Amino acid sequence: MKTKTMLKKLNLSQKDFEEISDAVKKAESKTTGEIAAAVTAESAHYAFWELLASVCIAVLVFAAMLPFAGKLQEAYQRITWTQRVWALPALYGFVCFAVIAASFYLFNFPALDRLVIPRAVRSASVTRRAFRHFTESGVYETREHSGILIFVSYMERQVRIVADRGISEKISQDLWKIISDELAADIKAGNAKTGFINAIEKCGDLLARNFPAHEENPDELPDGLTVLEDAEWY
Numbered sequence: 001m002k003t004k005t006m007l008k009k010l011n012l013s014q015k016d017f018e019e020i021s022d023a024v025k026k027a028e029s030k031t032t033g034e035i036a037a038a039v040t041a042e043s044a045h046y047a048f049w050e051l052l053a054s055v056c057i058a059v060l061v062f063a064a065m066l067p068f069a070g071k072l073q074e075a076y077q078r079i080t081w082t083q084r085v086w087a088l089p090a091l092y093g094f095v096c097f098a099v100i101a102a103s104f105y106l107f108n109f110p111a112l113d114r115l116v117i118p119r120a121v122r123s124a125s126v127t128r129r130a131f132r133h134f135t136e137s138g139v140y141e142t143r144e145h146s147g148i149l150i151f152v153s154y155m156e157r158q159v160r161i162v163a164d165r166g167i168s169e170k171i172s173q174d175l176w177k178i179i180s181d182e183l184a185a186d187i188k189a190g191n192a193k194t195g196f197i198n199a200i201e202k203c204g205d206l207l208a209r210n211f212p213a214h215e216e217n218p219d220e221l222p223d224g225l226t227v228l229e230d231a232e233w234y
Contacts (some may be wrong), residue, residue, distance in 0.1 A: 001110055003229045006041040006154045012225075021224030022081040023197045027204025033146040033167065033211045034221045035203055036139050037196060040228035042155035043129035046117050053116035054103035058096040065092060110155045111201075126153045130160040133228065140164055140220060146211045147221065150199055152187065159184045161203070170210045179203060196225060 024035050040149050065072075069088060076087050107113055130151040133207070134140055139147035145166035154160050161176035186195025 001041040001108065001155045003041045003227060006039070007227070009038070009154070010187070010192040011157065012192055017225055020196050020200070023200045024223040027200050027207070028223070029213065030204060031146070031207040031211045031213055032144055033204075033207030034139065034142045035148055035150065035200055035207070036137055036221050036226070037150040037152075037200065037224070038133050038137070038226040038228055039152040040129065040153065043122075043153040044125040046113065046121075046125075049117045050104055050107040050113065051100075053107060054089070054100045057103045060143075061099050062092060062096050065095065112137075114157075118164065120222060122156045123158065126151075126156050126158045126160060129153060129228075130162050133226075134162045137226070142221070146207065146213065148203055148207070148217040150183070150196070150203065152183070157184060157188065159187075161199075162230065167207070167210070171206055175206060176203075229234065 020037065024037065027035055072091065075087050076091075107116055130149065130153075133151060134149045135154040137149070139149045139162070141147075142164065147164045148167060149162040150159070152160065159180040161180050163171065163176060164171075179199050182202075183195045183199040186192065186198065
């Protein structure tokens with residue numbers, strides 16, 4: 001899935017990105033905690049699963065064509081007035097290749113992609129991508145280990161909230177799960193901006209109760225929503 005396609009479906013304007021950034025700044029002003037947010041079109045390329053499904057469809061098409069081999073051979077002879085041994089295998093090979101190519105292309109559409117990629121694979125891929133960005137973005141190394149990452153993977157329709165160890169010791173994972181589910185529901189309903197802002201505000205409130213702001217409260221991470229354009233091959 002292309003990043004441009006994802007952004008179009010999310011319907012986020014530049015003003016929306018600015019409002020999300022403002023929400024992060026406001027939430028962080030009440031806490032020493034840090035909030036990072038990121039969205040990616042998909043957490044992995046899933047080419048193996050798409051190709052596997054395409055080959056399986058081609059095998060089914062090949063099997064369905066076998067009973068008609070005689071009729072196809074007769075039709076070829078009537079049209080060309082010749083008999084070539086390689087004609088029928090060539091036809092079958094061409095049809096199978098065309099089916100694989102067409103299926104592989106179609107499986108790039110999110111709705112079909114989700115049908116052929118096992119749920120467990122999608123879930124594991126989102127989790128790995130979220131933790132990878134958690135590390136790469138520096139959320140894990142805030143001064144009080146009070147950083148959290150709100151991570152959205154659009155194609156898989158999944159949200160992860162990854163909290164650093166300082167937060168995990170004080171706040172139950174169940175609370176982050178509730179916020180994640182609400183954000184996923186908002187995005188599915190077409191309210192991405194509202195969903196992100198609500199999630200940021202709720203995370204900020206939880207952090208403020210457990211990590212209230214000090215007189216000196218430096219901003220350790222960039223504010224706003226980061227759009228990730230790369231994905232792991234899997």
